[in-house]
Amino acid sequence: MDRNQALDDLKAIRQIMDRTQREAGKHGGWSMVIAGVMWLIGFTATQFLPDGYINWTWAVISIAGTGAMIWIATRSTRRSGVRTPLWWPIFLFWWALAVFDLLLVWLFDITDGIQIGLVILLTFAMGYAQFGLFYHWLITAAGASIGVLAISAFLLIPSHFCLAMAILGGGLLIGSGLWIACSRT
Amino acid sequence: MGELNPLIHQPTRLRIMAALTSLEADEKADFVFLRDLLELTDGNLSVHLQKLEEAGYVGIEKTFAGRRPKTWVAITPEGHSAFSEHIDALEQIIHN
Numbered sequence: 001m002d003r004n005q006a007l008d009d010l011k012a013i014r015q016i017m018d019r020t021q022r023e024a025g026k027h028g029g030w031s032m033v034i035a036g037v038m039w040l041i042g043f044t045a046t047q048f049l050p051d052g053y054i055n056w057t058w059a060v061i062s063i064a065g066t067g068a069m070i071w072i073a074t075r076s077t078r079r080s081g082v083r084t085p086l087w088w089p090i091f092l093f094w095w096a097l098a099v100f101d102l103l104l105v106w107l108f109d110i111t112d113g114i115q116i117g118l119v120i121l122l123t124f125a126m127g128y129a130q131f132g133l134f135y136h137w138l139i140t141a142a143g144a145s146i147g148v149l150a151i152s153a154f155l156l157i158p159s160h161f162c163l164a165m166a167i168l169g170g171g172l173l174i175g176s177g178l179w180i181a182c183s184r185t
Numbered sequence: 186m187g188e189l190n191p192l193i194h195q196p197t198r199l200r201i202m203a204a205l206t207s208l209e210a211d212e213k214a215d216f217v218f219l220r221d222l223l224e225l226t227d228g229n230l231s232v233h234l235q236k237l238e239e240a241g242y243v244g245i246e247k248t249f250a251g252r253r254p255k256t257w258v259a260i261t262p263e264g265h266s267a268f269s270e271h272i273d274a275l276e277q278i279i280h281n
Contacts, residue, residue, distance in 0.1 A: 001275075007279055010275050013199065013200075013272065016204050016222075020203075081222070082213070082214055082215070
């Protein structure tokens with residue numbers, strides 16, 4: 001075998017590996033879309049609704065969103081071409097982050113809604129950034145971008161922080177998720 | 186210098202091994218998923234999987250999803266090792 005043939009073989013190997021990982025990871029895209037819709041609704045509500053309604057809104061969205069993610073994961077498991085034992089660890093990973101945020105807010109007695117939002121956003125941005133290292137570069141990019149957006153909005157437009165995160169953060173998750181889920185290899 | 190693996194060197198089997206290697210440990214690929222991913226026919230994929238299974242490079246598990254038969258394919262540790270050695274041999278050709 002000559003050098004060019006070896007190069008062609010390695011290129012073919014890399015292409016197939018990338019394509020396989022993208023196809024196997026498509027279900028993650030729909031979970032990102034659901035998360036994006038949750039943020040879009042939740043942060044918009046936080047921006048405009050009276051204080052008394054905000055917690056209830058997030059509670060309803062969280063329950064509905066979690067249910068939708070479980071349904072997606074179950075459906076994907078049945079219909080996906082890849083059987084993985086990782087579904088529940090992945091699910092628990094994200095819930096562990098949520099519990100971590102609750103603990104942070106409680107332990108440090110954070111009562112400002114915008115600060116709570118920033119803590120949650122930065123935690124999940126870091127989660128996405130790390131998660132994407134194992135699954136899809138776009139998830140990492142989305143996580144890093146959300147982190148930058150959250151910090152920028154917090155510092156530059158604090159009075160419109162929630163609206164910015166609803167549109168930009170939610171939109172980024174929905175867009176990235178749709179790209180991952182629907183891209184043809 | 187490492188040797189190219191003649192079984193894995195065949196283009197279709199090379200692509201099959203590349204696809205299976207990229208999955209996480211304990212993950213298995215469905216036969217139909219592999220077929221569509223690699224744009225092969227049922228017969229073509231079956232023949233190559235059989236050869237790889239006989240060599241101990243892949244494991245094949247047949248189950249049922251309801252009433253529908255499903256075939257799951259996963260690379261074995263021996264397959265991982267053989268594929269890694271084959272890649273090393275390719276890289277040696279490139280660098281020499």
